[in-house]
Amino acid sequence: MDSLLHQLLSFPPHPEPAKPLPDSEYDKHIKNLVHHINTIPASKLTSEVPGGGDLLDIIDPSKNTLPYLYTLLAHICGSPSKQKGGSTSDMFSPGSALWQKMVDFMERFDERQIRYAGTELRRLIDVTAIKAQRVSQPWAAIPPLRSAILRVDESGSTFTSSHTLFAHLCLEARAYTAALPVLDHNIFHFPPTTNKSAENHMFPFLSSYHDSSSTFITPESGLSAKLDYRDHLLYFLYGAMIYMGLKKWKRALFFLEIVIMSPVASNISKIQVDAYKKWVLVSLLYKGHPSSLPKTINQHATKQYHATCNAYDGLAEVFKDGILNEESDQRLVAEATAGEAWWAPDFNRGLVVQLVTAFRQFSVLQLGKTFAALTMADIARRTSPDPNDYAGTGDYVIHLISTGVLNATISQPSNDPASWILRFSDSTSGPLSHTEEQQHQHLEKQTRKINLLMEHIREAERKLSLNKDYISEAKKAKKTRHNDLEGGMDESQWMTHGDAYEHDEDMMADL
Amino acid sequence: MAVQAEPQYFTKARRAGRIVVDDPPKLDLDAYIANYRGRTRFDRLLLIGLSSSYLYLEALKAAISEAKQGTDVQRYENAVMYLRDIAPSDADAKPDLDWIDRTKKQVKSATDKMELELKGYKNNLIKESIRMGYDDLGHHYHRIGELSKSNKAYSQMRDFCTTNSHIVIMNMHLINVCIDQHSWFAAQNHVQRIRGQSGSQKYPEAEKNSAKLSAASGLTYMAQAKYKEAAEEFLSANPRMSQAKLDDPADEESYNEILTPNDIAVYGGLCALASMTREELQKQVLDNPGFRNYLELEPHIRRAISYFVSSKYSACLSILDSYKADYLLDIYLQRHIPQLYYDIRSKAIQQYFIPFSCVTFSALATAFNTDEPTIEFELNQMIKRGNLDARLDLVDRVLLARKVDSRSEVHAEALATAEEYERTAHLRLLRIGILNAGLEVKVPKGLGNAGSGSSQDGGRWNGGVGDLLEGQGMRSGAAFK
Structure with a gap:
């Protein structure tokens, strides 16, 4: 037993050497260790150590991550041989000591070592999620999963199967704000499911520092299960629904757009149809008018969307016309009621109900396009459900101003709400206007965001240029125009990591 | 003519959204109509008869007598019918059945005669005669109101035109017929054809007709509500x-x-x-x-x-x-x-x-000969249609010009563009990523084509977790501890 312990703790060296091991050495040692642990039977890992206690009490998860993880799994699942069927130990449930150990592990594991045990980590994540669901306490699994996802990939830019699982859990637990730390990270990369990419020679060692998480989260690493198209569609749809729950319409719209513009081989998926329906409603809630589909969607898919969702398109049309023609909300309400049979089975009734409230809000906003100032009596006459309810209108308008929806000021010369005056402000005045300084800050922030995006584009370009299909095409292309081509094939731009990166647009155009 | 109560017909027409003119026009009907010739006389009279509640009797009677001088029976019947609708007691409101019968016979025999003649010409294979035959037939059909037949007859002349002047004549006829048919697009085509022909070489015929061509062309543009082009033509x-x-x-x-x-x-x-x-x-x-x-x-x-x-x-x-x-x-x-x-x-x-940067409604109303509520409504419409870049202040009753702070406007625009760029670039990057990872939506192997796309997802997607707003307390994630 002592020898086992000794072997398990043999790497990484303790205390840490003054000079860190080179990546190649580190890689070699840790691979040995993984190989070794895999040969140890689970029963041995779970047995008590001499002198009492459990291996889990002895090993420090932040230093000896791998042995700890294997032991933990052995405790939870029994022997690795019968891991199928998801049989988990009864000892492992939210609140138990073993659960606490898992939570502890997720918070403290070593980010470098964990890359060598991707499959095992994923198994731990899966088991945790399944267990939490099984005992109907989905929220219990959220914090450990969240920290696992964020600690494996600090940038949060590569999609994994755990993302979908996590989003699903949050939705089930209705823990919307708890999901944000993960959702707010933009996804930029997807681990390939096909083996089309060439060998990655840039970063041969998992333990090295990687510019982008997409180079170590690969199918081989096991950090993500083998994906299929449903995984990412569901993740973005779940994400969108979480943002909808928080009324963050802009972000929800973006997530939905990702779903509906996902490339389609032949027919659109039902998930996409659902996303389209929500997209129509959310764009009305966010912008007050229907938006046009992104250009990247091909015509065939566009037709399918319209054909399957014409009740929603019709509702959007009524909404838009009502706002533009300053009509009352009667038609919209009638349309919403008539379409009950469509909204209810799609679980969109909540959104449709909000649409009716939003109608009033956008009618008031619309007034700002034509008028500079009106009395409350005028506003009530034009937008309120009851044109004589001046006090109610006044309260509503004040509510809009105070929530930052309406850029306007109100003056109350007397106690009679009918005489209150609403003045719409233009972009340079009023409560919502920005000073020059603020505008500048916004621009700077946006610049940073775009620069970040550029890095990811560069990374995608690099990956694409390693794609076998691309290489064979490039070879062909080279052959056909070898006469007028002086150099070799396009000197890979990602090699010159500088700012001289003028061809990003071309890359977009090619695809 | 004495001013009398408006016939019911006009009340109804107004309700149906048609234009009815109550005010007496400046024109003198006889002098006005004397300026015109041909079919348009009747058409114009009829229009006045149907739209002016002041001149209708005079105009309709004139229209009826105009129709009676011609050979278009249908026209006559229409005019009488309208008169009966509007003023049933008038003497002219009874159709002259004798005349109708007589004219119909005349027309038929004339048509038969011309068709027969044309056949004869065709047998003789003399191009010029055939052309003349079609020309006569076209004229005849135009006169009796068979516009589409007339159009056809004129069109068939083409193969038998031997000189450029023939082609110009033919197209001029076609333009007139098309205008009477209200097929503006075709009329425009014929105008272009004559003009195109005279483009390279100058034909005196086209030159001679240039004023007519401009007029016809302008008319067609105007009828299609392209006022700028129409103005340029005229x-x-x-x-x-x-x-x-x-x-x-x-x-x-x-x-x-x-x-x-x-x-x-x-x-x-x-x-x-x-x-x-x-x-x-x-x-x-x-x-x-x-x-x-x-x-x-x-x-x-x-x-x-x-x-x-x-x-x-x-x-x-x-x-x-x-x-x-x-x-x-x-x-x-x-x-x-x-x-x-x-x-x-x-x-x-x-x-x-x-x-101005601001103008009171009352000043505007005086400047444009109207009262305040009207001008307010008008301004409102103009702003909504995007014809006026200003806003209404209903409290001080002034029209305010939109103040533009170019600098902050540019900033805001730049920010919007940048955001839009980030968004689209990100979307496309994801698209590439999805394609590269082989994650596009496709029918799983072995299922064949799933048709509507609904069955391909299997049972895994069942419409989400639940309606987002169905329960309270879901809005803020309060359930999370």
């Missing part, structure tokens, strides 16, 4: 037609089977007013030596345009208003007057408003 009309003697059917310059030079001045002037800026009006209308000849025929249009150019909008508008009744009784203008007047008026308001 303005470039060759002045030769302005001297045409309208009462002399032998005068080759006159085009009064379609319109008169006066009409050219009115149509051209109104379209120009509605579509051109003040500078353009000065340069292309008032300083246009060719068009001046026409404008002299309708001096009030000329006055209206000069008032507009010199920013005396209310004077300009009041001239137009005083002629509105006349224009509404014009066969081609009627449909377009509301739009043309709206355009002119809103342009005037725009121009008036340029130097």
Whole structure:
């Protein structure tokens, strides 16, 4: 037993050497260790150590991550041989000591070592999620999963199967704000499911520092299960629904757009149809008018969307016309009621109900396009459900101003709400206007965001240029125009990591 | 004619949204209609009869007698029917069945005769005779109101035209028929055909017809509500037609089977007013030596345009208003007057408003001869349609120009562009990523084509977790501990 312990703790060296091991050495040692642990039977890992206690009490998860993880799994699942069927130990449930150990592990594991045990980590994540669901306490699994996802990939830019699982859990637990730390990270990369990419020679060692998480989260690493198209569609749809729950319409719209513009081989998926329906409603809630589909969607898919969702398109049309023609909300309400049979089975009734409230809000906003100032009596006459309810209108308008929806000021010369005056402000005045300084800050922030995006584009370009299909095409292309081509094939731009990166647009155009 | 209670017919028509003119027009019906020739006389009379509650009796009676002089039985019957609707007690409201029978027989025999003659010509294979035969037939059909047959007959002339002048003649006929048929697009085509022909080599025939061509072309553009193009056509009309003697059917310059030079001045002037800026009006209308000849025929249009150019909008508008009744009784203008007047008026308001940063409603109302509620409604409409970049202040009752802070505007725009760029680039990057990872939506192998795409997802997607708002407490994630 002592020898086992000794072997398990043999790497990484303790205390840490003054000079860190080179990546190649580190890689070699840790691979040995993984190989070794895999040969140890689970029963041995779970047995008590001499002198009492459990291996889990002895090993420090932040230093000896791998042995700890294997032991933990052995405790939870029994022997690795019968891991199928998801049989988990009864000892492992939210609140138990073993659960606490898992939570502890997720918070403290070593980010470098964990890359060598991707499959095992994923198994731990899966088991945790399944267990939490099984005992109907989905929220219990959220914090450990969240920290696992964020600690494996600090940038949060590569999609994994755990993302979908996590989003699903949050939705089930209705823990919307708890999901944000993960959702707010933009996804930029997807681990390939096909083996089309060439060998990655840039970063041969998992333990090295990687510019982008997409180079170590690969199918081989096991950090993500083998994906299929449903995984990412569901993740973005779940994400969108979480943002909808928080009324963050802009972000929800973006997530939905990702779903509906996902490339389609032949027919659109039902998930996409659902996303389209929500997209129509959310764009009305966010912008007050229907938006046009992104250009990247091909015509065939566009037709399918319209054909399957014409009740929603019709509702959007009524909404838009009502706002533009300053009509009352009667038609919209009638349309919403008539379409009950469509909204209810799609679980969109909540959104449709909000649409009716939003109608009033956008009618008031619309007034700002034509008028500079009106009395409350005028506003009530034009937008309120009851044109004589001046006090109610006044309260509503004040509510809009105070929530930052309406850029306007109100003056109350007397106690009679009918005489209150609403003045719409233009972009340079009023409560919502920005000073020059603020505008500048916004621009700077946006610049940073775009620069970040550029890095990811560069990374995608690099990956694409390693794609076998691309290489064979490039070879062909080279052959056909070898006469007028002086150099070799396009000197890979990602090699010159500088700012001289003028061809990003071309890359977009090619695809 | 004594002013009397309005016949029911007009009340109904007004309710149905048709144009009814109550005000007595300035024109004298007899003098007006004497300027025209051919089918258009009847059409114009009928239109006046159906739209003017002041002149209807006179006009309809004139229309009936006009129809009786011709050979188009259908027309006659229509006119009598309308008169019966409007004034059932009138003596003319009974159809003259004798005349109908007689004319029908005459027409039939004439048609048969011509068809037979044409057949004979065809057998003789003499091109010129065949052409003449079709020409006669086309004329005949046009006269009796069989417009599509007439069109066909004229079109068939083409193969037998031997000279360019024949082709020009044929196309001119076709233009007239198309205008009567109200197929503006086809008429425009024929105009272009003649013009295209004379493009490379100058045909004297085309040159001779240039004024007519401009008039016809302008008319078709106007009918399609392309006022700017219409104005340009009318303005470039060759002045030769302005001297045409309208009462002399032998005068080759006159085009009064379609319109008169006066009409050219009115149509051209109104379209120009509605579509051109003040500078353009000065340069292309008032300083246009060719068009001046026409404008002299309708001096009030000329006055209206000069008032507009010199920013005396209310004077300009009041001239137009005083002629509105006349224009509404014009066969081609009627449909377009509301739009043309709206355009002119809103342009005037725009121009008036340029130097101000704010104007009271009352000042605007005085400047444009109206009262405050009307001008408020009008301004509201203009802003909504995007014709006026300003906002209404209903409290102080002023129109406020939009203040623009260019610097902050540019900042905001830059920010919006950047955000949009980030968004699209990100979306495309994801798309590439999905494609590269082989994650596009596809039918799983072995299932074949799933058809509607609904079954391919299997049972895994069942519509989400639940309606987002169904339960309270879901809104903020309060359930999370």
